[in-house]
Amino acid sequence: MxxxxxxxxxxxxxxxxxxxxxxxxxxxxxxxxxxxxxxxxxxxxxxxxxxxxxxxxxxxxxxxxxxxxxxxxxxxxxxxxxxxxxxxxxxxxxxxxxxxxxxxxxxxxxxxxxxxxxxxxxxxxxxxxxxxxxxxxxxxxxxxxxxxxxxxxxxxxxxxxxxxxxxxxxxxxxxxxxxxxxxxxxxxxxxxxxxxxxxxxxxxxxxxxxxxxxxxxxSVKRQPAKHRVAFVSKTAIEARTQELLNAAGYVGGNVDLQSLIAQERQISGLTVHFRDESKSALGRISFHPPQINIFTQDHEAPLSRFTLAHELGHFFLGHGQYLRHEEVRSDDLEITASSRIPLSDIERLEWQANMFASYLLLPRRALLERFALIAEIYGMRNRGHGILYVDKQAVNYGNFKLVLGNLSHHFRVSKTAVRLRLAGLGVLVDKLNH
Missing domain, CATH: 3.40.1350.10 (Trna Endonuclease; Chain: A, domain 1)
Structure with a gap:
């Protein structure tokens, strides 16, 4: 030596x-x-x-x-x-x-x-x-x-x-x-x-x-198209989540992700693990073999549920053909706020995964039925701007907070996710964020 x-x-x-x-x-x-x-x-x-x-x-x-x-x-x-x-x-x-x-x-x-x-x-x-x-x-x-x-x-x-x-x-x-x-x-x-x-x-x-x-x-020539990541419409993404929910026997309330995962484990061997918190990442997916890690021990926290649904989106939308692994970080979830489909290939993958997570955790029919029930109980009416209209007026803002709080608790997702999903469905007219 x-x-x-x-x-x-x-x-x-x-x-x-x-x-x-x-x-x-x-x-x-x-x-x-x-x-x-x-x-x-x-x-x-x-x-x-x-x-x-x-x-x-x-x-x-x-x-x-x-x-x-x-x-x-x-x-x-x-x-x-x-x-x-x-x-x-x-x-x-x-x-x-x-x-x-x-x-x-x-x-x-x-x-x-x-x-x-x-x-x-x-x-x-x-x-x-x-x-x-x-x-x-x-x-x-x-x-x-x-x-x-x-x-x-x-x-x-x-x-x-x-x-x-x-x-x-x-x-x-x-x-x-x-x-x-x-x-x-x-x-x-x-x-x-x-x-x-x-x-x-x-x-x-x-x-x-x-x-x-x-x-x-x-030579092996693989000329890339303008976008090598395939375009998947919102309609197609939502249809895919509905297929999975139907197969898992979903009838309402917060979506049981563990049931969906247990079913998929028998098909593809997909495994999900909850780990200690990471300084840089909320979650990570590897495709060969399929494995998801969520960096929190709180399985039911809204953020961990959305993170898991995001990674499931990568899996069920077939992103393994583009990626060997992916990490989701906090700023990646902000892309949900935009309805614009990103132009870059990488951003497009993240956008698709976020849309999938939103549609999976907040199924259209269950969400609208719950919203209609809340509106009926509290006497919310369409006064020319939509049933749920929010601006700086106290009564409108009060209804807005009430609806978001109820739906967030019922589906175990963040209020931000609820707000964006309702706006995407045309139920919420949001003047505070325009």
Whole structure:
């Protein structure tokens, strides 16, 4: 065992580098096997610590990771991607990029592309050097802290990114403390910025000089639509919740989520656990296998019930095709206040889950029947503005508080959830929040 503190630090740095290299390798291997890395898995292989001959050295150079894409009738690959992995405490200096480019330049005879992958941020000048040398630089993030871990990136093409997105990626690559919410990698390639390894590999494949038909054969092209997350209407979401309620034998009152979960456990193996509180998250869902964690021991609190219903929304709406896991945080539930369907893919998933939670916990028929009963008991009438109209007048505000309090208690949801659901049904005319 080394006793010199400097030697201990060096060993620690090397160990971190090896772990990072292994993590990148396992990620790329999985993406390649699934056909999610742009290269056809049938004609591609990934290696670790493979040697490539250098004429200058008259010897072999070992590269951390390499990917070879080869036409079946040829001995030599059509494309070799050589990847160097680094994990520093400080930013990646420009000298490291230059040294890597020098090694890449010594591997000749085939179409060779280089990727410098780092867990650390890059010095700003790294982009200029990489551009001039024709290599890509990638900052690969640890997905453990992600709010969303995507099954595959929802954005792939570097050229299609908006200026705001490009600026965010560039910032994320040079800011040491930056941590994204979803995307595994931020990268710069010869054509610009991308938020996915797929964007890097796509640019490399486009540079292959083979016949277009051959290039097509070697590629797996998954061109994203304008919105890759499928549109699901409010009507369809509400219909799905009603199916589940009918299957669980719901007849009224607060929805028994545990009964619904017990039934689903027999079908898919879905499990739900209540854990100690988390500083950052209210709940979390993983899809393979299906498991939900709610970070509170109070099963019946309105917030924990809505959080659980939100995560059930991700599950029952099939969001596992987009996500490996998701965390819900307090600010995510605020999206319920908007009836506008979000434009971004990630926000669309959250919007759908929130709509599902609202419809599941406050079923239309049961809610309207309970509201009609309250209105009859307290003599509420439509005086030209709707039965439940709230403004600053004391009588209107009094009725509003009475209805929200009663329904909140009856269905065990928050008053905010009740207010938004009633407004969505056209029952509440809310002048206080307009």
């Amino acid at each position: 080394p006793s010199d503190p400097i030697e201990i630090v060096k060993l620690s740095t090397y160990a971190k580098g090896d772990l990072f290299e292994e993590r990148v390798y396992e990620y790329l291997k999985r993406e390649l096997e699934q056909g999610d890395l742009w290269f056809s898995p049938k004609f591609s292989q990934i290696f670790r610590k493979k040697k490539y001959y250098s004429r200058e050295r008259e010897d072999f150079i070992v590269f951390d990771i390499s990917i070879e894409v080869k036409r079946p009738e040829l001995d030599e690959p059509s494309l070799i991607v050589l990847i160097e992995c680094k994990h520093y405490e400080s930013t990646i200096p420009v000298n490291d990029i230059e040294e890597f480019c020098s090694k890449i330049g010594q591997v000749t005879g085939v179409n060779v592309k280089g990727v410098f992958a780092s867990a650390s941020a890059f010095q700003a000048g790294a982009f200029k050097v990489a551009k001039n040398k024709g290599v890509a630089v990638v900052r690969h993030f640890d997905a453990e802290g992600f709010k969303w871990e995507l099954s595959r990136p929802l954005l792939m093409r570097s050229l299609s990114l908006a200026a705001r997105q490009r600026a965010q990626i560039e910032h994320g690559m040079v800011e040491p403390q930056y941590q994204p919410s979803a995307y595994t990698a931020y990268a710069w390639t010869s054509v610009g910025f991308t938020n996915a390894w797929q964007g890097v590999m796509q640019d490399f494949m486009n540079g292959v000089k083979d016949d277009p038909a051959v290039r097509e054969m070697l």
